[in-house]
Amino acid sequence: MCETCGCGDPEIVPIEVQERILSDNDAQAGHNRIHFEGLGVLAINLMGSPGAGKTAVLEATSKAAAGRLKLGAVSGDLATERDADRLNAAGIVSSTITTGSACHLDARLVHHALHHFPSGDRDIFFIENVGNLVCPAIYDLGQAANVVTLSVTEGEDKPLKYPVMFQKADLVLLTKVDLIPHLDFDVAAVEDALARVMPGANMLKVSAKTGDGIDAWLHWLEDRRPAAVERPSEAHEHHDHEHQHEHD
Amino acid sequence: MHEYSIVASLIDRVQHEAALHGGTRVHRLHVKIGELSGVEVDLLKTAFDTFREQTICDGAELAIDTVAPAWACPSCDRSLALGAILRCADCGKPARMVQGDEIILERIEMEAPDV
Numbered sequence: 001m002c003e004t005c006g007c008g009d010p011e012i013v014p015i016e017v018q019e020r021i022l023s024d025n026d027a028q029a030g031h032n033r034i035h036f037e038g039l040g041v042l043a044i045n046l047m048g049s050p051g052a053g054k055t056a057v058l059e060a061t062s063k064a065a066a067g068r069l070k071l072g073a074v075s076g077d078l079a080t081e082r083d084a085d086r087l088n089a090a091g092i093v094s095s096t097i098t099t100g101s102a103c104h105l106d107a108r109l110v111h112h113a114l115h116h117f118p119s120g121d122r123d124i125f126f127i128e129n130v131g132n133l134v135c136p137a138i139y140d141l142g143q144a145a146n147v148v149t150l151s152v153t154e155g156e157d158k159p160l161k162y163p164v165m166f167q168k169a170d171l172v173l174l175t176k177v178d179l180i181p182h183l184d185f186d187v188a189a190v191e192d193a194l195a196r197v198m199p200g201a202n203m204l205k206v207s208a209k210t211g212d213g214i215d216a217w218l219h220w221l222e223d224r225r226p227a228a229v230e231r232p233s234e235a236h237e238h239h240d241h242e243h244q245h246e247h248d
Numbered sequence: 249m250h251e252y253s254i255v256a257s258l259i260d261r262v263q264h265e266a267a268l269h270g271g272t273r274v275h276r277l278h279v280k281i282g283e284l285s286g287v288e289v290d291l292l293k294t295a296f297d298t299f300r301e302q303t304i305c306d307g308a309e310l311a312i313d314t315v316a317p318a319w320a321c322p323s324c325d326r327s328l329a330l331g332a333i334l335r336c337a338d339c340g341k342p343a344r345m346v347q348g349d350e351i352i353l354e355r356i357e358m359e360a361p362d363v
Contacts, residue, residue, distance in 0.1 A: 012275055015265050015356040021258050021279070022351060104250055135250040138286040138351065164286040167345070192333075199319075199334045200342030 025139055028107035032142025035114055041072075042124045042225045045141050047165065048149035049158075050131030053175035055083045056208035057149060057217075058126055059090040064214045066091065069222075072122035074113045076105040076130040083128060092126070093119045104135035107142055124221055133162040145170040145224060152176050156189035163197040171202050171220060178207040251291040254351065255299045262356055266304050271358035274308040278357075282315040282350040289314060317348025 020026060036043040048054050055075070062071055071092040075083035076099050087094035097105060097113050110127055127143060129136040137146075148169040150158055153176060159166040166172065172194060174187070187205070194201040204220065206213035262274055281287050289312050296310045319328040321336035322344040328334065334343040 011359065011361065012357050013269070013360045015269055015271070015358060015360075017261070017265060017353045017356060019261075019353055020351055021254055021261065021353050024257060024260070102253070104253075106253070134286060138250065164284055164349075167284060167349075195333045195335070196331055197334070199344065201334070 022139070025107045028111055029140035029142040032107055032111050032114065033144075035111075036125065036142060036144065037226060039120060039122075040226050041122055042145075042221065043127065043141075043143045044124065044221070045127045045129060045136070045143035045146045046149065047129045047133070047136045047146065047169075048131065048175075049133050049151070049154060052131070052149040052151045052154065053173075053208055054128050054131070054149050055086055057173060057175060057206060057214075058087055058092060058128065060206070060208035060211060060214050061218065061221075062087070062090045062092045064211065064218055069123045069218075070119075070121060071124050071126065072117065072119055073126040073128055074110065074117070075128040076109070078102075078130065087128075093117075093122065099130055103130055103132050104139055105129050105141060106139045110141045123225065133158070133165045137165040137168050144226075147171045147173060149173045149175050150190070152179050152183060152185045156186055157193055159190065159193040159197045166194060166197045167199070169198055171204065172198070173217060174203055174205045176207060176209070177205045177212060178210045249291065249295075250286075251288060251295040252299070254287060254292065255295040258296070258353060259299060259303050259305055261353055263304050265356055266358060266360075269358070269360045270362040271304070271356075271360045273359040274305050274356060275359070276309045276311055276357040277305070277353065278311045278313065278355040280313045280315055280350045280352040280354055282317065282348040284317045284345070284348040285351045286349075287351055313354070315347050315350050318346040319343040320346050 046054050058073060065071060073087050073092050073094045074097055075094060076097045077083055078099055081096040084094040084096040095113055095117055097109050127141055146169050148165055150172055194203060204213055204216050206217055281289055293310060300306055300308060319334055320326060321339060321341055323339055323341050326336055326338060328343050
């Protein structure tokens with residue numbers, strides 16, 4: 001019965017839901033995951049602050065993997081296609097998801113980009129998220145792993161300040177380590193901070209400029225590649241899973 | 249400010265439930281938000297107050313139950329202090345989050361004459 005005025009009509013009824021508010025995004029992410037796994041592609045959600053070096057790490061990765069791995073990427077960018085242009089120039093087949101004012105990618109945006117992606121035979125597919133240490137952390141995109149870039153110019157306490165992002169990371173790339181001799185950056189302090197927010201804390205030190213650590217990062221990626229699957233010969237054709245939606 | 253996108257998802261979900269149950273007006277939503285979910289409760293309230301207008305949630309109250317984080321060892325269940333190294337002191341296993349990352353719609357109170 002109505003609690004407010006006691007009129008008794010209409011009735012107020014409690015409807016139990018008990019579901020994640022982002023369940024629609026979760027379902028779309030699950031669908032993307034089927035796409036990636038069906039193609040035998042390792043999908044990586046690459047996150048980090050603006051300027052942490054996400055694009056530079058991918059450029060260095062492409063250089064080190066040349067001839068061994070076919071790389072693809074979609075880059076989330078508020079306003080430009082600069083990152084995708086840089087990645088294409090570096091040999092990574094890339095497209096841009098222009099998000100306008102949105103501060104993160106969601107599974108629907110990634111799905112749309114996948115259906116318009118120019119290549120379907122990639123070994124590793126990077127989803128370069130919008131530069132932001134808060135919002136991207138809560139949206140599953142269908143990735144196999146979350147990788148967070150943290151540059152040495154950002155300070156050792158970043159993991160403590162942005163615990164949600166680092167808690168969701170499978171790997172942290174400490175970037176721009178070539179700058180350490182010029183800074184008062186304490187690597188042990190960032191390792192300690194990470195250990196307090198990231199279960200099974202795992203960090204690799206890399207420099208896109210010198211190439212230091214990029215081989216270890218490539219090994220980390222290769223260890224996670226799914227077992228070989230039979231691939232379709234056509235680029236990004238549809239597979240035998242059910243689609244519940246329209247494609248445009 | 250992903251709180252606006254979360255509120256959009258929330259209102260969509262409420263509209264869906266209202267259609268299912270013949271709901272005509274929503275009085276209150278109960279949501280559960282973990283302190284390590286990445287959702288700011290104050291921003292969520294502001295976003296809800298802005299977006300509920302002219303939807304089925306117009307005038308509805310958003311009741312938020314916040315959940316403090318808790319970590320434990322996945323094998324021996326030993327709980328870890330907040331801010332501690334997230335590794336079991338006994339067996340060395342990485343800790344597992346027991347609670348604190350919830351972003352959940354628990355319950356909707358609505359006028360549903362047909363229920």
